[in-house]
Amino acid sequence: MRTPIIAGNWKMFKTVAEATAFIQEVKGKAEVDGVESVICAPYTSLPALVQAVKGTTLKVGAQNLHWEDSGAFTGEISGAMLKDLGVDYVIIGHSERRAYFAETDENVNKKVHAAFKHGLLPIVCVGESLEEREAGKTKDVCRVQTEAALQGLSAEQAAQVVVAYEPIWAIGTGKTSTAQDAADVIGYIRERISAVFGGEVAGKVRIQYGGSVKPNNIREFMQKEDIDGALVGGASLEPASYVQLVEGAR
């Protein structure tokens, strides 16, 4: 049995005061038995969030990291620094980072290794553009991105990875994959993980859907056996909406 995981990706939203006020609002309510609930916030809010979730089952994640532990990398943050703060998860390879910050499959792989080195769990994002979808390349793109991201991991590490399948055309657009389509692609990603790491590992890896997930459609996705949760942008920013997402994953 895989524990469903709802992760809010706040992207570049919320001040420290707004972030802590959010936790006060959702405490208790976004804590549902059998569902893991993670808030992935901008770096600036992470220390306050780690404090605010103490004594709750809520977890905190970052949205990126650098693969080196330290060095002359102006503006970057290392896995060692995130671990030092008490962060649990880190999003790696989000399509916005791939598109706007030149994130490559190779860098994603280095970051995944860095996350494990420092005891952080990676949420690895994969997904196709509209052009790739229309050209029938969805599964190929997801296979290449997933295999590259997980390259060189031990079976034990691979089993702990969370993959987020986020079709780029569904992010922030109000358009979603159908639940069946998302489940098909996610099933295929699991097959490829099985081909590389074996069925036992593939059976443990949690694979989320992401892209315009809202309280009114979360249940459709969660009804699919292969979909283990959601990575949510816009609808994770409002406390009431976030609580409904976590409840919808039960």
Ligand SMILES: O=C(CO)COP(=O)(O)O
């Ligand atoms: O990019 C996403 C989560 O990482 C999805 O964003 P939206 O839920 O706003 O479409």
